[in-house]
Amino acid sequence: MSWIYLMIAGVIEVAFTTAIRYTDGFTKLGPTLLVLALAGVSFFCVAKSTATIPLGTAYAVWGGLGAVGTVVTGILYFDEPVTVARLAFLALLIASLAGLKLVTD
Template structure:
C-alpha cells in the first residue's frame, strides 16, 4: 500500500504543478484554491507512504514522478520543446526511479 500512496502523491504533484501555471502567480483565486488543495493532498499521500518507505526513496520517487510527468505535460499541453536531449533526460529520471524502487526495503 505505501507504493500506491507514493504513486498517487506523484500523480497529484503533476496536477498541482500544472495548476501553478493557471494560478498566474497565485493571482487567480479558484485556480489557486484548487492548486493548494492538490498540494495538500499530494503531501498527505506522500506522508502516508513515508510511514513505511525510506525517506530518501520516497522523496526521490515522488519528485521524479512529478518531474517526468510535468515535463511531459509541458511538452503536450503547453507545446514546450520535445527534443531528443529532453527525452533522454526523462529516460534517465525514470531509470533512477526504477532503481530506487528495486532497491527499496519496503
C-alpha cells in the same frame, strides 16, 4: 500500500504543478485554492507512503514522478519542446526512479 500512496502523490503533484500555470502568479483565487488543495493531498499521500518507504526514497520518487509527469504534460498540452537530450534525461530519470524502487525493501 505505501507505494500506491506514493504513486497517487506523484500523479497529484503533476496536477498541482500544472494548475500553477493558471494562477497568474497566485493572483487568481480559484486556481490558487486548487493548487493548495491538490498540494495538500499530495503531501498527505507522500507522508503516508513513508510508513514503510524510507523518507529519502519516497521524496526522490515523488519529486521524480512529478518532474517526469510535468515535463510530459508540458510537451503534450503546452507545446513545450521535444528534443533528443530532453527525452534522454527523462529516460535517465525514469531509470533512476525504477532503480530506487528495486533497491528499497
